[in-house]
Amino acid sequence: MTGALLAAAIPALARCGPEAALGWALALLFGAASGRRGTLGWVGISLGAWALVPGLPWMGVASSGLLARGRRSLAMAAWGGLAVTVLLRAECGGSVVWFDAVFLVLAARGIDEEMARPGPQGVLLLLGSYPTALQALAALALWGVVGAVLEDLRDEGEAPLRGLLTCLTLYLALLPLHYL
Amino acid sequence: MNHGPFLHSGRTSRDQLRWTGAALLPLGVLAGARFPAETIGTLLSASAAACLTDAALRRGRPHLEGALVTGLILACMLPLGSSWWLAALGGGLAVGIGKHAFGGRRRNPFNPAALSRAFLMALLPARLLSPGGQLDGLTAATPLAREAGATSLSPGALLFGPHPGTLAEVAPLAVLLGGLLLIFLRVIDWRVPLTYLSTVCFLSLVLPGGARLAGHAPWLVGQPAVHLLAGGTLLTAFFLLTDPVTSPLRPGGRIVFAAVAGAFTMFVRLHTPYPDGAALAVLVANALVKRIDRTLLWTTSPSTARPGSGP
Numbered sequence: 001m002t003g004a005l006l007a008a009a010i011p012a013l014a015r016c017g018p019e020a021a022l023g024w025a026l027a028l029l030f031g032a033a034s035g036r037r038g039t040l041g042w043v044g045i046s047l048g049a050w051a052l053v054p055g056l057p058w059m060g061v062a063s064s065g066l067l068a069r070g071r072r073s074l075a076m077a078a079w080g081g082l083a084v085t086v087l088l089r090a091e092c093g094g095s096v097v098w099f100d101a102v103f104l105v106l107a108a109r110g111i112d113e114e115m116a117r118p119g120p121q122g123v124l125l126l127l128g129s130y131p132t133a134l135q136a137l138a139a140l141a142l143w144g145v146v147g148a149v150l151e152d153l154r155d156e157g158e159a160p161l162r163g164l165l166t167c168l169t170l171y172l173a174l175l176p177l178h179y180l
Numbered sequence: 181m182n183h184g185p186f187l188h189s190g191r192t193s194r195d196q197l198r199w200t201g202a203a204l205l206p207l208g209v210l211a212g213a214r215f216p217a218e219t220i221g222t223l224l225s226a227s228a229a230a231c232l233t234d235a236a237l238r239r240g241r242p243h244l245e246g247a248l249v250t251g252l253i254l255a256c257m258l259p260l261g262s263s264w265w266l267a268a269l270g271g272g273l274a275v276g277i278g279k280h281a282f283g284g285r286r287r288n289p290f291n292p293a294a295l296s297r298a299f300l301m302a303l304l305p306a307r308l309l310s311p312g313g314q315l316d317g318l319t320a321a322t323p324l325a326r327e328a329g330a331t332s333l334s335p336g337a338l339l340f341g342p343h344p345g346t347l348a349e350v351a352p353l354a355v356l357l358g359g360l361l362l363i364f365l366r367v368i369d370w371r372v373p374l375t376y377l378s379t380v381c382f383l384s385l386v387l388p389g390g391a392r393l394a395g396h397a398p399w400l401v402g403q404p405a406v407h408l409l410a411g412g413t414l415l416t417a418f419f420l421l422t423d424p425v426t427s428p429l430r431p432g433g434r435i436v437f438a439a440v441a442g443a444f445t446m447f448v449r450l451h452t453p454y455p456d457g458a459a460l461a462v463l464v465a466n467a468l469v470k471r472i473d474r475t476l477l478w479t480t481s482p483s484t485a486r487p488g489s490g491p
Contacts, residue, residue, distance in 0.1 A: 173463035176452035
């Protein structure tokens, strides 16, 4: 597993800028912190895919966390969401990385307790992945609002499908903010 | 929440939907008189697809009034000259995803027509922003679109002139007439359109234009009449934000809700390349409804237990 991880990391490192390096480090940190078998593999896959598509480590973080909790279907849904996002990005241009990262993590973990509000880990993730301070602050505020909405859903025991659809709808509604 | 006993107005939700559909009649007639083929095609495709989807998903117990009104409102949000299949797809998405995927009738947190419009914009942006048909030599999503605005549009031109746009933009006075009829009949709460339109008007006067706007359409800044008449402003104010299922329970909450929608609409119009954010603003405001209701319920009735805290 370690070998696969390192092999996957090579192409990612080849395109490594400061943002990529921070994302890579955080993904590893999360993978190690979750302490479950298979998590590092997911992080490795994410890193490998990141060589092709920026922004993927966040998906790795989200899906590895979900797999560690045994919620395989949600993790798969998150990867499905990623595919949609890649298509949308191809349609909208390349400036949406910072934004879809937040929403995909929310889509994957939104109805879980930890990610409904921007805790210290979330703040780190955001600040590391956003090119400007203004975007990071906007995303933090946004995360607060969306987190509150998802908290309401969770409190009422809503189904995961409803949570995911809510995330997707909010993602589309807030799409214009990509161009801030 | 107030406690009972309650007085029943004698009007059912079906009656309200029928009145809402009837209030769209002036728009259908006026737009149909100017662009008959496009208007009829869009209205029929969207509403038929919405009704058929509802009938299929409810397995023989369709709620045709709701699906029909959803389809009609969505059709009013589509550009004239849209393909029939685009309108049909939108109608199907509105009912299929906007209503049924969220749990069915009265369980949808988002306005189905606005949700469908957002999905269509994401799925087929080129189709929605540059529809295939040519109308009077002009084709654009809305007069607010930067590419359409080499020169400023006067309020008179927006009211009566041939300009590109959605079905609702063809005859804004008809939308206003239908909306006023709904207020007169007490089908909708007057506070919602008043707050939304006031917010749009105020922010169009005070909000500075973004850097992206300056190079394309500086005439959009400081023009409240243009922002009120163009885009989906009037339709949103009277037909989308007033949906009883997706708006707050209390009058105070509805004012906050409409103000949020108005602020987001103007922010999108002046600070992003999107020509019109009215439908998206509806979705953002819809998402906050539960939070608004909870907050107001708690602050105005401290003795009331929070939901979920009871035995």
